[in-house]
Amino acid sequence: MFEPISVTREITGKGQNLLLCADGSAPLSGALAGYAAQAQCVYIDPPFMTGDSFTRRRRFGQSGWKKGTPAPEYPAYADRYGTRESYLAFLRGLIENAHKLLNQTGVLALHLDWRTNAYGRILCDEIFGEELFLNEIIWSYESGGRAKKYFSRKHDTILLYARTKDYRFDLRRVPLERTEHRKNHMRRSVDEDGRAYSEIKTGGKVYRYYDDAPVYPGDVWTDISHLQQRDPERTGYATQKPMKLLERILKPVVKEGDLVIDLCCGSGTSMAAAQELSCRFVGVDSAPEAILTSASRLACEDLAICCPCTADETRLEGVYTGEGGMMLLTGFNAQHPSFPRIEQAMDTLESWSAGHIVGDAFIVDQTFRRTPRNPELPLFCILPAGEGEPAVSTVDAAGRRRVYRWVFE
Numbered sequence: 001m002f003e004p005i006s007v008t009r010e011i012t013g014k015g016q017n018l019l020l021c022a023d024g025s026a027p028l029s030g031a032l033a034g035y036a037a038q039a040q041c042v043y044i045d046p047p048f049m050t051g052d053s054f055t056r057r058r059r060f061g062q063s064g065w066k067k068g069t070p071a072p073e074y075p076a077y078a079d080r081y082g083t084r085e086s087y088l089a090f091l092r093g094l095i096e097n098a099h100k101l102l103n104q105t106g107v108l109a110l111h112l113d114w115r116t117n118a119y120g121r122i123l124c125d126e127i128f129g130e131e132l133f134l135n136e137i138i139w140s141y142e143s144g145g146r147a148k149k150y151f152s153r154k155h156d157t158i159l160l161y162a163r164t165k166d167y168r169f170d171l172r173r174v175p176l177e178r179t180e181h182r183k184n185h186m187r188r189s190v191d192e193d194g195r196a197y198s199e200i201k202t203g204g205k206v207y208r209y210y211d212d213a214p215v216y217p218g219d220v221w222t223d224i225s226h227l228q229q230r231d232p233e234r235t236g237y238a239t240q241k242p243m244k245l246l247e248r249i250l251k252p253v254v255k256e257g258d259l260v261i262d263l264c265c266g267s268g269t270s271m272a273a274a275q276e277l278s279c280r281f282v283g284v285d286s287a288p289e290a291i292l293t294s295a296s297r298l299a300c301e302d303l304a305i306c307c308p309c310t311a312d313e314t315r316l317e318g319v320y321t322g323e324g325g326m327m328l329l330t331g332f333n334a335q336h337p338s339f340p341r342i343e344q345a346m347d348t349l350e351s352w353s354a355g356h357i358v359g360d361a362f363i364v365d366q367t368f369r370r371t372p373r374n375p376e377l378p379l380f381c382i383l384p385a386g387e388g389e390p391a392v393s394t395v396d397a398a399g400r401r402r403v404y405r406w407v408f409e
């Protein structure tokens with residue numbers, strides 16, 4: 001029979017990437033302290049002192065993936081700090097940690113909005129040094145409502161600071177797609193090699209712009225929109241940022257194999273971008289929902305997850321035929337007030353992994369998840385013989401994780 005057990009880590013593959021449920025603003029300690037001076041980029045997209053609570057939408061069971069089926073909402077995190085002082089202490093902690101985690105060529109990207117960017121700029125000037133300021137990027141978008149009593153607030157601010165003057169930044173890694181700009185005020189011509197260009201004379205100087213020369217972004221980005229409601233990239237996490245944005249931030253700064261750390265990782269967008277760029281990653285978030293959303297989004301085969309298990313009365317039932325044998329799940333019935341009417345008890349199961357408990361870690365052998373293409377969850381596997389006790393970890397449809405070890409009766 002299956003018996004609940006608490007583990008400190010869940011490890012897939014060598015566990016070289018990390019998702020850590022922790023306060024990213026607390027003085028560096030434990031696993032995170034081991035990454036001091038290691039990161040090539042630290043990205044932080046903290047709460048913006050909105051006073052709101054945010055949710056994650058989750059599909060429920062096999063039928064939940066059918067088009068048009070509503071996805072229930074579950075709490076993800078609260079952006080409530082009580083006082084400005086407590087918010088500023090939080091922001092300071094994050095920036096100080098970023099400063100400690102970056103290597104000598106590294107860069108911090110701090111993502112804020114109109115509520116907090118002034119504080120962020122002053123804190124970064126103090127902690128990194130004014131001379132290491134690189135950019136105040138304006139990410140401008142159209143989505144959201146329109147104000148009537150002032151101009152609509154339609155941008156976020158991303159502050160870039162270098163750790164030292166020897167920072168790495170290669171703008172050539174982010175060429176813009178060419179669009180036809182009509183430069184009517186410029187003289188058009190073709191040079192002796194047949195290359196078309198526009199030219200303008202100003203202040204006694206001649207400026208020539210070749211049509212085929214690469215164009216790079218400035219510090220105002222208007223070409224990346226927020227994710228649309230039905231965007232396939234969406235995880236259901238309320239404040240998820242677009243991948244395109246994170247790729248533009250990371251690409252000039254990181255190379256293959258570098259380490260990217262996100263101290264407020266949410267749905268894991270920066271980690272997904274780091275994965276695309278063949279970088280290693282550490283994602284930290286104080287909300288278990290964020291860690292588990294990131295884990296299922298990344299489906300990384302080389303990952304350690306440190307996130308508390310839920311302790312409750314939920315029972316896992318099944319059969320294990322013994323070493324190197326079959327593991328079959330037959331019953332799982334988690335409860336949550338937001339769960340829709342249950343068609344099958346197994347609908348409350350969103351994903352599961354089979355593996356072994358070694359010490360205080362769960363070592364994953366294989367993982368099964370519902371996906372848009374395959375909403376039906378396989379319920380059995382052959383678990384190869386391995387060191388430790390056979391075990392299963394589950395994530396339920398409300399995003400809660402539990403681990404069970406198999407005990408022979």
Ligand SMILES: C[S@@+](CC[C@H](N)C(=O)[O-])C[C@H]1O[C@@H](n2cnc3c(N)ncnc32)[C@H](O)[C@@H]1O
Binds near residue numbers: 077
């Ligand atoms: C704006 S969201 C990040 C969204 C993320 N960039 C994405 O694309 O999904 C802010 C995140 O900060 C997390 N957070 C809040 N307080 C935190 C803390 N003290 N330490 C770490 N994470 C924290 C929240 O749980 C939330 O997931």
